[in-house]
Amino acid sequence: MWSLKSLASGLSLLGPAYSLPHIVLNLVTLGLLLRYWVVLVVNVVRVQHTSQRLVFWPWVFFAASLCNHASSLIDLVWRVSSALRISDAHPRTPKRRPSGPPLFPAIDVIITVCGEDRDIVLDTVHAACVLDYPQHKVRIIVADDGGDAMLAANIGTLSQEFPHLHYHSRGGAAGFKSGNLNAALRYADSLAGEQSAWVAILDADMIPEPEMLRAMVAETGVPGVGIVAAPQHFYNIPPSDPFNQRTLIHSDDEELIRDAHKAGYCPGTGFIVSREALRDVGGFPEYSISEDILLSWLQNGRGWHVVYVNEKLQWGLQPETFERHVRQRKRWGVGNFMNGLDLSFFLLPASSSPSSRRYLIKQTTLAQRLANLAHSTKPFTTSVLRCASWALLAACLASAQPFIAHTCTADLRRAVGAYVAFFLAARIRELSAASWLARLRGGAATHDLTFRAVLRAADSEAWMAPFLAAAVIRELLPLSWGGKRLGFVVTGKAPAVAVGTPAVTKEKEKEKEKQRSRPASPSPDARRPRPGVLPAQPFARLLAVQRSHGLCWFPVFVVFMFGLVGMGIVTMGLREREWREKGRVDWPGLLTALLAGPLFPGLGLERIPALLTPVWYALRPPHHDMGEGRRARMVKDKRGVWRPAPEAREVRWSWGVGVWLAMPYVVVGALGIGGWIVLGW
Numbered sequence: 001m002w003s004l005k006s007l008a009s010g011l012s013l014l015g016p017a018y019s020l021p022h023i024v025l026n027l028v029t030l031g032l033l034l035r036y037w038v039v040l041v042v043n044v045v046r047v048q049h050t051s052q053r054l055v056f057w058p059w060v061f062f063a064a065s066l067c068n069h070a071s072s073l074i075d076l077v078w079r080v081s082s083a084l085r086i087s088d089a090h091p092r093t094p095k096r097r098p099s100g101p102p103l104f105p106a107i108d109v110i111i112t113v114c115g116e117d118r119d120i121v122l123d124t125v126h127a128a129c130v131l132d133y134p135q136h137k138v139r140i141i142v143a144d145d146g147g148d149a150m151l152a153a154n155i156g157t158l159s160q161e162f163p164h165l166h167y168h169s170r171g172g173a174a175g176f177k178s179g180n181l182n183a184a185l186r187y188a189d190s191l192a193g194e195q196s197a198w199v200a201i202l203d204a205d206m207i208p209e210p211e212m213l214r215a216m217v218a219e220t221g222v223p224g225v226g227i228v229a230a231p232q233h234f235y236n237i238p239p240s241d242p243f244n245q246r247t248l249i250h251s252d253d254e255e256l257i258r259d260a261h262k263a264g265y266c267p268g269t270g271f272i273v274s275r276e277a278l279r280d281v282g283g284f285p286e287y288s289i290s291e292d293i294l295l296s297w298l299q300n301g302r303g304w305h306v307v308y309v310n311e312k313l314q315w316g317l318q319p320e321t322f323e324r325h326v327r328q329r330k331r332w333g334v335g336n337f338m339n340g341l342d343l344s345f346f347l348l349p350a351s352s353s354p355s356s357r358r359y360l361i362k363q364t365t366l367a368q369r370l371a372n373l374a375h376s377t378k379p380f381t382t383s384v385l386r387c388a389s390w391a392l393l394a395a396c397l398a399s400a401q402p403f404i405a406h407t408c409t410a411d412l413r414r415a416v417g418a419y420v421a422f423f424l425a426a427r428i429r430e431l432s433a434a435s436w437l438a439r440l441r442g443g444a445a446t447h448d449l450t451f452r453a454v455l456r457a458a459d460s461e462a463w464m465a466p467f468l469a470a471a472v473i474r475e476l477l478p479l480s481w482g483g484k485r486l487g488f489v490v491t492g493k494a495p496a497v498a499v500g501t502p503a504v505t506k507e508k509e510k511e512k513e514k515q516r517s518r519p520a521s522p523s524p525d526a527r528r529p530r531p532g533v534l535p536a537q538p539f540a541r542l543l544a545v546q547r548s549h550g551l552c553w554f555p556v557f558v559v560f561m562f563g564l565v566g567m568g569i570v571t572m573g574l575r576e577r578e579w580r581e582k583g584r585v586d587w588p589g590l591l592t593a594l595l596a597g598p599l600f601p602g603l604g605l606e607r608i609p610a611l612l613t614p615v616w617y618a619l620r621p622p623h624h625d626m627g628e629g630r631r632a633r634m635v636k637d638k639r640g641v642w643r644p645a646p647e648a649r650e651v652r653w654s655w656g657v658g659v660w661l662a663m664p665y666v667v668v669g670a671l672g673i674g675g676w677i678v679l680g681w
Contacts, residue, residue: 043405406592
């Protein structure tokens with residue numbers, strides 16, 4: 001149970017993510033959303049009671065509204081319930097580092113590789129070799145699923161300078177990334193020297209900061225810690241972050257709340273995991289393409305938890321082509337959803353049968369269940385349900401019938417006011433979140449940047465909905481019915497092939513071996529052509545993306561939806577013309593009909609323009625997709641290690657992008673407030 005005293009003390013410990021105004025805004029926004037739905041239902045029931053007949057289109061619109069705001073409902077319920085359980089949260093720890101030899105446990109650092117460019121891998125390896133940690137306490141293992149002979153030779157040369165560096169290749173790719181990690185662990189056990197108590201994991205493209213291990217080891221003294229993780233940061237984010245690749249909302253908002261209730265997630269790279277905790281869950285799970293999240297859930301179920309260190313301790317690469325970005329986000333979304341489905345979305349109690357996967361979540365707390373439920377259902381609610389809401393809304397608009405039930409103008413005004421109140425509360429909540437994120441990022445100077453990041457996250461979520469919905473549905477369908485299973489796609493890999501796909505022919509394998517055996521380019525700065533990079537001409541780029549992803553249907557759909565709105569307005573205007581010919585103009589009736597149909601502010605059309613974002617990307621791709629080399633964004637430190645340059649660690653935003661992202665919300669807000677005021681007259 002909680003009290004005002006425990007709430008206040010908890011807030012003082014947990015910082016900006018749990019400020020009291022933020023909690024109040026979450027609670028108010030949730031209440032206003034539920035009130036809006038209640039008003040819609042009450043209006044429909046009144047109309048049906050008065051007319052003694054079933055009204056169809058208002059129920060269809062209500063279903064569309066449920067689908068459209070389902071993700072907001074689950075997110076708000078999770079945030080509010082987390083706030084009410086604030087007294088259960090553990091206090092956040094200040095930045096600290098171990099200061100003596102007894103505090104340095106032995107660690108194996110595993111760098112997973114699967115065909116990435118060698119210069120990318122070697123930059124990460126070199127940075128790992130010079131980590132600020134006693135060398136006799138750490139072993140660096142390059143786990144190469146690509147079997148690159150030249151990389152093995154390069155590692156062998158580098159190991160002469162760094163004896164704690166090792167190379168291992170298991171000669172296959174079964175079990176995805178987890179299979180590679182489990183094989184590397186068995187290899188580490190065969191090495192001479194002190195056996196490690198902890199294992200650090202790095203992706204091939206993720207360059208660690210020198211103090212990474214020290215920062216994480218400092219958090220291992222608390223009993224029950226199974227994983228210590230840090231957020232991922234990137235140094236190749238293009239201007240204005242068109243695809244929301246910075247993931248700022250996740251790292252600086254959502255993850256802090258999860259961490260407060262020991263429900264944090266392993267990010268997949270840049271973390272250390274206890275060997276004992278790994279053995280307790282049977283190692284890294286090889287049956288999932290999203291092994292990082294599943295590992296966190298399984299450890300929660302065995303009484304372990306994740307500690308989140310919100311520092312910039314690693315810098316990596318995001319996909320630099322539209323194709324790879326979409327495939328990466330589909331893998332993340334589908335993997336998390338299928339993990340949740342396997343565990344019944346944590347809605348059912350743990351199973352007593354060892355053969356059931358729910359047997360492994362016996363010790364999952366209520367706070368962890370709520371956090372896991374919100375995260376695992378989000379790929380479904382933001383894709384399948386959102387696309388369903390657009391389809392239902394299109395049907396309502398095409399009917400040319402009022403779909404906001406009302407018996408009088410007061411009923412309609414009440415519905416408009418209920419939605420406007422929820423809409424404004426949601427926007428104020430986003431502004432407040434941006435201000436707290438700005439405080440974490442360094443003060444008021446970054447407030448505008450973080451608000452645009454909040455809007456960009458919503459924009460990216462909207463245009464990814466069709467791609468993710470198709471992937472989720474095909475994952476659920478049997479293969480005989482057209483189903484398709486996603487593979488594991490790595491960042492920085494030259495061929496656009498998924499790990500886990502059927503084996504290639506012997507001829508292709510021989511050709512790959514020939515390519516691997518060729519010496520590396522004398523100039524790592526040289527830009528090699530990569531599959532998936534768009535052609536130089538704008539319309540050729542658009543045609544290429546249309547062929548691969550059907551992107552040109554996006555602007556068609558935008559025109560179609562707003563065309564339906566226009567058609568509804570014209571239909572009402574023609575009716576007004578009939579009234580004029582009869583010698584009278586029913587302006588109040590016309591306004592009421594428009595606000596009960598195509599001009600109702602709660603249609604959710606503010607997200608539709610987001611579908612133009614990938615089209616604009618295809619016409620004007622960012623600089624790094626047009627040939628600028630990776631080395632241009634890096635500098636060498638005093639030890640000769642390539643690291644991201646300071647300017648590459650920040651994202652440049654343009655005012656035009658901010659206006660584009662905010663304008664649909666401004667229009668909808670003005671329409672709602674204006675309609676509510678006019679209906680009152």
